[in-house]
Amino acid sequence: MNKKRISSNLTRGEFIRTTAAGTVALMAGTALPLRAARKDIPIGVQLWSVRQTAAADLPGTLAGIKKIGYDGVEFAGYYNKKAKEVRKLLDDNGLKALGSHLQLQTFADEAIDETIEFSNVLGLKYLAVPMMWGVDTLDAWKKAADNFNGIAEKLKPHGMEIGFHNHTGEFKPVDDVVPLEYFFSNTSDDVFMQLDIGHCIKVADPLYYLKKFPGRARSVHIKDWNPETKSNIPGEGDVKWPETIELCETVAGTEVYIIEEESGSFKDLEGIDKMLKGLKKFLV
Numbered sequence: 348m349n350k351k352r353i354s355s356n357l358t359r360g361e362f363i364r365t366t367a368a369g370t371v372a373l374m375a376g377t378a379l380p381l382r383a384a385r386k387d388i389p390i391g392v393q394l395w396s397v398r399q400t401a402a403a404d405l406p407g408t409l410a411g412i413k414k415i416g417y418d419g420v421e422f423a424g425y426y427n428k429k430a431k432e433v434r435k436l437l438d439d440n441g442l443k444a445l446g447s448h449l450q451l452q453t454f455a456d457e458a459i460d461e462t463i464e465f466s467n468v469l470g471l472k473y474l475a476v477p478m479m480w481g482v483d484t485l486d487a488w489k490k491a492a493d494n495f496n497g498i499a500e501k502l503k504p505h506g507m508e509i510g511f512h513n514h515t516g517e518f519k520p521v522d523d524v525v526p527l528e529y530f531f532s533n534t535s536d537d538v539f540m541q542l543d544i545g546h547c548i549k550v551a552d553p554l555y556y557l558k559k560f561p562g563r564a565r566s567v568h569i570k571d572w573n574p575e576t577k578s579n580i581p582g583e584g585d586v587k588w589p590e591t592i593e594l595c596e597t598v599a600g601t602e603v604y605i606i607e608e609e610s611g612s613f614k615d616l617e618g619i620d621k622m623l624k625g626l627k628k629f630l631v
Contacts, residue, residue, distance in 0.1 A: 386596045388595075388596070388601060388602065388603065388604050389418035389419055389443065389445055389603055389604070390417055390418050390419075390569075390604045390605075390606065390623065390626070391417060391418060391419040391420050391421050391443070391445035391446065391603060391604070391605045391606070392412055392417050392420055392421070392605070392606045392607070392619050392622075392623075393420075393421045393423060393448075393568065393605050393606065393607040394408075394420050394421065394422055394423055394424075395423040395448075395607065395609075396606070396607050396608040396609065396618065396619050396622075397412075397615070397616060397618075397619060398423070400615050400616065401426065402426065405426050405428075405436060406436055406439075406440075408616070409436055409437065409439075409440045409442060410440050411615075411616045412440070412442065412616065412619070413440045413441055413442055415616060415619065415620050415623055416623055417442070417606075417619075417623065418442070418443060418445070419437075419442045419443030419444060419445035420437070420442055420443075420444065420445065421445055421446035421447060421448065421473075421475075421605045422444070422446070422447040422448065422469075423447075423448045423477075425465075430464070430465045430468035430469060431468060433468075433469060434468050434469050434470070437469070443470065444469040444470050444471045445473070445566075445603050445605065446471065446472075446473040446474070446475060446541075446566055446603060446605060447466065447469075447471055447473075447474055447475070448475050448476070448477045448512065449462065449474055449475070449476060450476070450478075451476050451479060451494075454474075454476075454498045454501075454509065459498070459501060462474075463501075463502070463505050463507065466505075466507055467505060467507075471507065472506060472507055472508060473507075473508055473510060473539065473541070473565065473566045473603060474502070474507055474508065474509050474510070475509075475510045475511065475512045475539075475541045475566065476495075476509065476510070476511050476512065477512040477514075478512075478514070479491055479511075482526075483521070484521060485521055485522055485524060485526075485529060488521075488526050488529050488530050488533075489529075489533055491530065492529075492530050492533035492534045492538075493533075495509055495511065495534050495538045496534055496535050496537075496538065499534075499535060499537035499538050500537070503537060508537060508538070508539050508565070509537075509538060509539075510538060510539035510540060510541045510565070510566060511530065511531075511538070511540065511541065512541040512543055512568065513527055513540075513541075513542060513543050513546055513547060514543065514546050515546050515547075515549050515550045517530070518547070518550045518551045519550075527556070528556075528559070531560050531563060536562065536563065538563075539563055539564070539565040539566060540556070540560050540563040540564050540565075541564070541566045541567065541568060541605075542556055542557065542564045542567050542568070542599075543567075543568035543570070543607070544567060544568060544569060544570060544571075544586055544591060545568065545569075545570030545571055545572045545579055545584075545586070545607070545609075546568075546570075546572075548571075548572045548584070548585050548586050549572055549574075553586065553591060554587065554590055554591065554594060557591070557594040557595065557598060557599040558594060558598055558599075560599075561598045561599065561600065562598075562599070562600035563599070563600070564595065564599035564600065564601055565599075565600055565601060565602045565603065566601070566602065566603040566605060567595060567599070567601050567603075567604060567605065568605050568606075568607050569581060569604050569605060569606045569607070569622070569626055570606070570607050570608065570609065570622070571583055571584030571585070571586045571588075571625070572584045572585055572586065573585065577610050577612070578610060578612075579607070579608050579609055579610050579618075579622065580608075580621050580622055580625040581622065581625035581626045581628070581629060582625045582628055582629070583625065588626075588629040589629060592629050592630065604626070606619060606622045606623060606626060608621075608622050
């Protein structure tokens with residue numbers, strides 16, 4: 348049974364308008380998700396987008412990220428710093444730790460306690476595995492799903508979740524089955540689907556996956572894809588952003604937007620600045 352994550356922060360007027368709109372939709376025979384008001388979803392940036400800048404000057408990079416207007420960051424490594432050092436840098440700049448990419452081995456029995464302790468200091472909830480090597484058969488995907496289910500149970504008491512972040516290979520059928528679909532069909536609702544919209548659009552329809560696994564895309568990677576220009580900036584590629592945002596904020600249960608810029612076309616923080624401006628055009 349899917350867990351429902353529904354905001355209750357509606358005014359009486361918004362509730363009345365939502366109910367009325369729902370009645371009209373039902374009478375018209377439609378099945379569109381309804382949103383009474385824009386959800387206040389925090390927007391973070393995956394630090395992999397600015398990895399060279401961050402490695403050279405993490406404090407300055409975080410200050411710049413806050414100045415651009417981000418609410419927080421998603422990590423892809425901790426720059427050889429201790430958890431308390433990283434937390435202080437975040438606090439000094441008014442940023443939240445909105446997620447982290449971690450290798451699967453950091454959840455092994457001999458390592459998971461350290462992972463939980465580090466994540467707890469940062470205030471992390473969403474811990475995503477960005478890649479699994481050697482998982483190329485349905486049996487291997489089933490074993491991976493079972494492993495994720497077990498890890499999810501260990502993280503739950505600490506208010507943390509494990510998830511899987513897609514690239515493009517997970518959409519290539521194995522024995523006529525799409526591995527990504529097979530994996531999430533065999534994992535519990537406690538395992539979130541960090542749908543990378545920019546990777547997905549290259550080979551599949553993000554709207555399909557946001558609808559297929561309701562409530563599971565609690566963290567999503569925001570990026571566009573233009574096959575000619577290689578642009579990741581929202582609005583410059585093939586992604587249908589109005590429909591995507593609508594699904595994220597209704598059916599998919601998204602709680603965190605993570606922007607990732609991978610084109611390599613920009614210097615320093617210029618790319619993530621353009622990315623945020625592009626996304627905000629659709630958050631109206």
